[in-house]
Amino acid sequence: MAGAELEPVIGLEIHVQLRTATKMFCGCALGFGEPPNTRTCPVCLGLPGALPVANAEAIHYGLMIGMALESELAPISTFHRKNYFYPDLPKGYQISQFDLPLCSGGKLGEVNIHRVHIEEDAAKLNHAGASGRIEGADSSIVDFNRGGTPLAEIVTEPELGSAEQAGEWLRLLRTTLRTLGVSDVNMEEGSLRCDANISLRPVGTDQLGTKTELKNMNSFRFIERGIRAEVDRQRAIIEAGETVTQETLHFDPKSESITSLRSKEEAHDYRYFPEPDLPPVMITGEMLARASAALPELPAARELRYIEALSLSPESARLFAWRAELADYFDAVCAADKSLDRQLAANWVTELQGRLGEEEAEDSKVTAAALAQLAAMVASSQINQGGAKQVLDQLVAAGGDPAAIVADQGLEAVGGADELAPIVAAALEANPELTERLRGGDMKPIGVIIGEVMKQTRGRADGKEVTALVREQLGLS
Amino acid sequence: MIDRDELLHVARLARLALHEDELETTAAELSSILGHVAAIDQLDLDGVEPTAHIGDVSDSLRADQPRPSLAREVALAPAPAVRDDGFLVPSPQGE
Ligand SMILES: [Zn+2]
Numbered sequence: 001m002a003g004a005e006l007e008p009v010i011g012l013e014i015h016v017q018l019r020t021a022t023k024m025f026c027g028c029a030l031g032f033g034e035p036p037n038t039r040t041c042p043v044c045l046g047l048p049g050a051l052p053v054a055n056a057e058a059i060h061y062g063l064m065i066g067m068a069l070e071s072e073l074a075p076i077s078t079f080h081r082k083n084y085f086y087p088d089l090p091k092g093y094q095i096s097q098f099d100l101p102l103c104s105g106g107k108l109g110e111v112n113i114h115r116v117h118i119e120e121d122a123a124k125l126n127h128a129g130a131s132g133r134i135e136g137a138d139s140s141i142v143d144f145n146r147g148g149t150p151l152a153e154i155v156t157e158p159e160l161g162s163a164e165q166a167g168e169w170l171r172l173l174r175t176t177l178r179t180l181g182v183s184d185v186n187m188e189e190g191s192l193r194c195d196a197n198i199s200l201r202p203v204g205t206d207q208l209g210t211k212t213e214l215k216n217m218n219s220f221r222f223i224e225r226g227i228r229a230e231v232d233r234q235r236a237i238i239e240a241g242e243t244v245t246q247e248t249l250h251f252d253p254k255s256e257s258i259t260s261l262r263s264k265e266e267a268h269d270y271r272y273f274p275e276p277d278l279p280p281v282m283i284t285g286e287m288l289a290r291a292s293a294a295l296p297e298l299p300a301a302r303e304l305r306y307i308e309a310l311s312l313s314p315e316s317a318r319l320f321a322w323r324a325e326l327a328d329y330f331d332a333v334c335a336a337d338k339s340l341d342r343q344l345a346a347n348w349v350t351e352l353q354g355r356l357g358e359e360e361a362e363d364s365k366v367t368a369a370a371l372a373q374l375a376a377m378v379a380s381s382q383i384n385q386g387g388a389k390q391v392l393d394q395l396v397a398a399g400g401d402p403a404a405i406v407a408d409q410g411l412e413a414v415g416g417a418d419e420l421a422p423i424v425a426a427a428l429e430a431n432p433e434l435t436e437r438l439r440g441g442d443m444k445p446i447g448v449i450i451g452e453v454m455k456q457t458r459g460r461a462d463g464k465e466v467t468a469l470v471r472e473q474l475g476l477s
Numbered sequence: 478m479i480d481r482d483e484l485l486h487v488a489r490l491a492r493l494a495l496h497e498d499e500l501e502t503t504a505a506e507l508s509s510i511l512g513h514v515a516a517i518d519q520l521d522l523d524g525v526e527p528t529a530h531i532g533d534v535s536d537s538l539r540a541d542q543p544r545p546s547l548a549r550e551v552a553l554a555p556a557p558a559v560r561d562d563g564f565l566v567p568s569p570q571g572e
Contacts, residue, residue: 021541021542022542022543026544027544028543029546035549036549037553037564038546041544041546041547045547045552053539054538055538056540056541078529085492087566126563128561128568138568139560139566140566140567141565142566143563274529279529279530282537
């Protein structure tokens with residue numbers, strides 16, 4: 001295989017905590033940040049004789065997810081026991097699904113979905129030792145508040161070709177789940193967690209190499225960096241003529257290093273068998289109708305509406321629709337000034353987001369009303385692009401009122417023949433040689449003239465207007 | 478008949494420490510249990526739906542209504558060791 005160009009093949013497994021009032025199989029209330037072990041009962045502590053009963057709302061949310069992902073919904077779905085020993089799992093097994101998951105197949109964006117199933121979350125292990133990770137600590141403290149929280153596990157087909165594509169797709173999934181209202185999708189609080197299966201193969205083939213599983217990455221940035229690091233690691237192994245070992249890995253974002261978590265093969269021998277304490281879930285027409293009625297406008301529909309009803313460019317429409325927070329902010333900008341050209345508003349929202357990075361626009365110091373006002377001032381030529389970008393920089397840094405910033409700092413556009421014509425004339429006069437070339441029809445020196453005018457106006461002139469004035473003053477058509 | 482390697486594998490998964498002198502009898506006992514269940518294989522079961530559950534399967538779901546949880550002292554009472562309001566356990570190693 002050495003020598004051949006290699007490409008990554010990435011599949012994602014996403015665990016999302018469902019936003020129900022109670023746990024998956026018992027009536028304990030869900031919460032975040034409650035005092036430890038105050039949300040437990042015999043069922044979620046795994047005490048002998050306790051019997052689980054499935055939460056109808058979790059099944060409802062599961063059906064909504066399946067519908068949003070265009071999955072096939074099972075008429076009858078069953079639970080299985082997934083057996084392994086770990087202190088965060090008091091029963092010695094996790095109730096999950098095996099051969100009859102709630103949802104099979106499906107598609108979101110360009111990526112096919114393998115399946116979606118429902119299961120219970122494990123408890124939280126806090127390590128009593130000095131090390132933050134499991135290894136090296138002598139003892140751990142278990143908090144069962146989280147144990148039994150309903151989870152939907154969403155598994156993609158191995159179809160993603162890069163870390164960036166994986167990150168972008170995950171944002172679309174997160175936006176979809178957030179729009180559905182089935183989860184808080186908060187990666188920092190662990191309500192959305194992502195594992196990635198990664199392998200390499202020679203470009204253009206469909207053979208599958210040995211895959212490794214990168215566990216529990218909890219931010220978009222770490223996911224992309226983790227996948228990139230693992231792809232590089234595998235590439236180095238293969239190019240050295242060695243073979244990749246199938247194992248579960250942990251990515252440490254601080255050191256950018258990858259370490260093995262478990263490699264014992266029996267760790268994956270879960271001995272699934274049907275959960276005898278839970279009858280199969282029969283999906284009725286009534287349940288399907290209720291889930292279908294609860295579906296909001298999903299990203300694909302929002303993208304289409306932005307293109308068709310608001311005449312946004314396909315790029316802007318997708319950018320916003322795949323990122324609901326940004327789309328909501330864009331909607332707020334449009335609502336603040338209904339006469340604003342929508343694409344202009346979109347361009348300024350994009351400009352703002354570019355300055356914010358991971359921070360959400362609605363959490364920034366720039367209010368939607370301020371951005372609408374800034375865009376309106378550009379539209380009416382009160383300021384030009386360069387001036388508006390300076391104002392935006394200041395809004396991002398300190399917030400405030402765009403009109404006041406413009407007035408304070410004299411950033412108004414220099415426009416109109418009265419104001420600009422003498423400056424253009426002076427620039428031409430100062431460069432007689434270039435002026436001759438322009439007069440002869442060679443427009444190359446125009447950039448120098450525009451630069452001169454910008455210098456004189458501290459960037460407040462409009463390049464197009466300067467060009468028009470040059471043509472006018474030199475009698476060019 | 479279940480063989481020695483298979484038996485040791487299953488024992489490891491179940492965290493059973495089998496002594497060398499227990500292997501033979503345990504293998505025989507397990508084989509006999511499996512053999513008993515294997516009798517079903519001799520029946521003609523074409524077209525018979527697997528029985529997932531023997532009870533009434535309609536209306537098996539629970540409304541999403543919170544019920545009181547246990548007081549923490551009650552929940553922690555059976556714990557062999559407690560620290561910081563949690564169950565103190567040996568850290569998992571090498572899994
Ligand atoms: Zn409970």
